[in-house]
Amino acid sequence: MQWVNFLAKEAATHSLSLKQTAAFVKYFNTENLGKSEAKLAKKLNVDVTAFRKLMREVYGKFAQNYPELTISNSQGKLEKLQAYLSAKYNSELDVLKPLAAMKLLKSLVVRKRLQQEAWVARRICKFLGYIPLALELVGRYLDKMPDLSLETLLKQLEKKRLEYEAVVNANSLMPYEYGVSEAFELSWEQLDENAQGFGCLLSLCALADIPLSVETIEDNKKQKLWEEAIADLLELHLLQQKSKVIYHLNPLIRQLFQIKLEKSNEADETKTKFAAMMLEVAKLIPQQPNPEDIFNLTPHIPHIIEVATHLSQYLGDENLITLFTKLAWFYQSQGLYQQAETWLQQCIELTQNRLGLEHSYVVTSLNKLAGLYESTGRYSEAQALYQQVLELRKRLLGGNHLDVATSLNNLGLLYESTGRYKEAEPLLEQALELRKRLLGEEHTDVATSLSYLGLLYESTGRYKEAEPLYQQALELWKRLVGKEHPHVATSLNNLAALYCYTGRYSEAEPLFKQALELRKRLLGEEHIDVATSLNNLAQLYESTGRYSEAEPSYKQALELSKRLLGDNHPDVAISLNNLAALYRHRGRYRKAKPLFEQALTICERTLGVSHPTTMTVRANYANFLRETYH
Template sequence: MPFSGVVEFVGREAELENLHHLLQENQQVAVAAIVGMGGVGKTELALQYANLHRVTYQGGICWLSALQDVGLQLVQFARNQLQLNPPDDLDLLGRVQYCLTKWHQGEVLLVIDNVTNYREEVRCYLESVPSRFKQLITTREKLQLPIVRLDLDVLTPLAAMQLLKSLVGEERLRREALIARRLCKWLGYLPLGLELVGRYLLGDEELSLTEMLRDLENERLKNPALDEAQPEMTDKLGVAAAFELSWRRLGENAQRLGCILSLFALAPIPWELVEGITINNEAQDWKRARRGLLQLHLLQLKGEGIYQLHPLLREFFQDKLTGLEQAEELKRSFCGVVVAVAKDIPQTPTIQQIKDITPAIPHLAEVANNLIQYVTDEDLIWFFVGNAGFYNGKGLYNQATSLLEQCRKIVEQRLGNEHPDIEILLNNLAVLYHSQSRYSESELLFQQILALKQHLLGEKHPDIAFTLNNLAEVYHSQGRYSEAEHLSLKVLALRQRLYGKEHLDVAQTLNSLAGIYFSQKRYKEAELPFLQAFLLRLSLLGEEHPDVAMSLNNLAYFYYSIGRYNKAELSYQKALALWQRLLGEEHPYFLTSLYNLVNLYSSQGKYSKAKLLSLQSVVLSIKIWKKQNPDVANSLNNLGKHYKSQGKYSQTEPLLQRALEIFEQTLGKNHPDTVYMRENLADLRDRLTSEQ
């Protein structure tokens, strides 16, 4: 048998047991196959099994390599080890059968390593053998029944760390434990890669794991640690050479598909994205090519319609891509498919839409970070706007903002500041700034957009009304109510003149105007536009829409403020149920309705309900916003109100103090909400002083 160079065999205990069960306890199994990708440790597992169970196989263990003629090797083994001499007048098959018939008593283990074609390499000699002969083969191919497969996967993260520790030592691993985990992950927990890198580190004790990881990230498969096996290793090939054996057995289209898959992010790949990739604008039969990759374990099926490449195979295919004649065309086609996904993402996607889009998101990020030069000028802005829409829909405004800011830099470099679509990008960015309470930045962008539109389109164009409405909402958020009201009335008149009264844009303006009246406690003026906006949206959009939920929340808040608590509670509950169905609980809109309901319950004296929802809102707000956002302050304030209503002033003070700090940092010291919070805190401290 070959020499095993393993220092410590780890992570395969269950596989050893399963293999023994297949060969010994299942009498129906004539042939068992250890199956897996190159470098996963098939040969080593077979070696460990053979050494562990020498006593079981009293008739001997015969190790054969399918890289040479199996029949010749078997006859040679019988002559040298068993002193059998088959007659010279028999052909090779006859001599094999003679040896099998005369073999020593007891069970026999025949190990055939590196099988690439079982029918031609093995079955022709061993099709009918006595049941005491157990055949164990190692192969990269997915063989079919009656051969029973033991599919060998990469190591678990824990086993990978144990393997690395056995080579570099516990102390060295302990000093850089986090880097060691990253190193194992970069190698995809592949035993061959781990052993190569471990032995390389063993040979250079001054090389840190941090330096090793940095070099691998820079040099990829060309790094000398992965390039050549050490003489004492079981496997004699480097990673690229091991993969090359499988590459040569692929058809041209399967090779091309492997290269295409390497363009995707290191994440599960939805097959529907692959099917859209063309060559010379012609669809390809990628399914047949996929079969070739799966057959040789060069691609993993992760779920229905979902596939993934091993990290090191992805590196290998990326290297091969550089040598393909169609490499540039494939990159453009790949980017076109991914861009199409981004362009279909709505600005406020529902939970189901987010769920449907999520598998494609890592691949959108891959294009944004590494292949953006292959996105056409026409698609550039829409790609980023759609991608940002996904994060916006999840309430992850920081990620959405980062994408649009990245887009702004790229657009200015590629297209200049006066490209017709630049306004779309700036508008989306301004809306996101507004959502994050970055009002000054939002106002500045909206004013830039307004000036640009007025110059190009004139004062009465529908797009002017759109920007004026957004600017009015920023003024409203800043507490600049007279400016906000003036703009909203102007927008309402313009939109009604353009569209009539039955239009969603009119509903949007009515809702904004009602909110401005409401913030000034002009409740009689606020009620009618709130109702009009709600009824318009319900009529035009149907009940299952985020804008309807928003109108319900606004109506509920209005009813609460004028003391109509029953109507307020019913509307809040409807809004919360809608938000939960459409956007999920971890979204700012759900949070807004939640702490509004907290205020309502507190006002009604329903303190147990109020406390429960207050705690939920604090947890959710910190989860969504981290710590610096007005919504976090509102949640803290609501919890403080609950304690205050019960006379627990000492528990209330730190909550209101923190809420005031957040308001001052995010809204400014003179914002109405900040002033109101400061007054509440001062009142509370007066009460605490009077009680002492």
């Protein structure tokens, strides 16, 4: 493998843009080592500042897989990346000895055929640079062409080299792997139009394993075409199968297919088709994916990201928001909030660039980012965005619109969660009145607003005002959706919690139990809402001194949360904290301490040190330490 081709491959692997690739290849090309940035910038027809900016971006891309590049010294970055690239290049040469190359070719081609033209066979190995991939391609090609002489094959390869070199000389950034490129050209000519198109489609996938489940395709004709294309690509070693539904496309083969795609008249159509395929997969990501969802979706994520990163222009306006939001949900559900934030920020930037600053889709994107900030305790940032969204919606839609009611509600709930009750109350009341006016008294959104206003009254100790709102919401849900519905369970749970706060435990317990049984029946035993109900019931048992009943409920809630959310989720931290508090109250300090520590570690890592939940857990742990060590 030539060094310049290796650099081009590394550029593709790390998703560098065309400008970044040009700067990267120039900077690290052997002939340019030691040259000043000014001279290199001149070669690229950019000023030194622009060149340095491009290289900073390059370092940032490589730093994702090579953290040592996060050092601040630019010269240190250069030296470290040079060393990294050199080590990787030497380890990836993967060139066989001449005898080993012949041995590989003999394993692929009928021995008698090679013996008849042994000298030519050795020349072919040398021509191909003793590269395993090139030998594999040629061997599979010969297997399909039993009457082709090796001498004729060698002439074909030599002709392809001359043709390819002419193209490469006209495009200095075009990747060219001696041996592999010529062998690929021969294999390409053996493919029918269907297999060629499918190979080009696969080349748009990320540099990762490719999940292909043909059986899930409902269109029988399309399924058959895909099956035939996969079989043809496998036969010529242009695609490898790793397991029943997982395939691998060699990075260089991927680049060569991409070149074919860009030269074709179907490039835009194929990219649109691929983007649509990945969008359909992204739509399968629920707002709160469980571990099974995450396991099943993980193989698809790199390819969805490939669309988000490089092919977003082939998505419609609304679909753009869908793709980025789904990616954010995937990461947010695992407590990976920084990644989730990145995708939502990119969504805002793309929609603004495409549609302008004042468009409903931009507003939707801003609102989703505000929700993420709120959930991670970044309340000042969430507030600013919620206020911006509210003003934009009023300006774009007028004051009497349901989206305005939603924004009033969101901002009101944010104020409520941060204890700013006087500011929250008028907003939540306006949201309720607006929904009643636009939707009538009998609507699910009205029931939701009643519950939120009840929550505010409950938070401010106005229990007599909260109770009728919770009761109205419960009755409204029952009338609108029937008694057997998750929203009814939530309303039962809200009312029961209010009764607990006011010491009416005998009234709360049957409601908590109804909510738990309803959730189990409607959602199944393995659902996060079931864990919430178990936790609430355990708290009631603890409040009434029934510790032997509280402990198993807390444990069930904790284990269920871990199974559904993973070990490092804020809800798991809350369950750990609750169980630790129970052990503390019962004097079982040895059991309490590690649970408090685990809860605090999870909260600090996922929510940050200033989040109210983190501060509550930290205070509980501090009180425990004072109690047990003084």
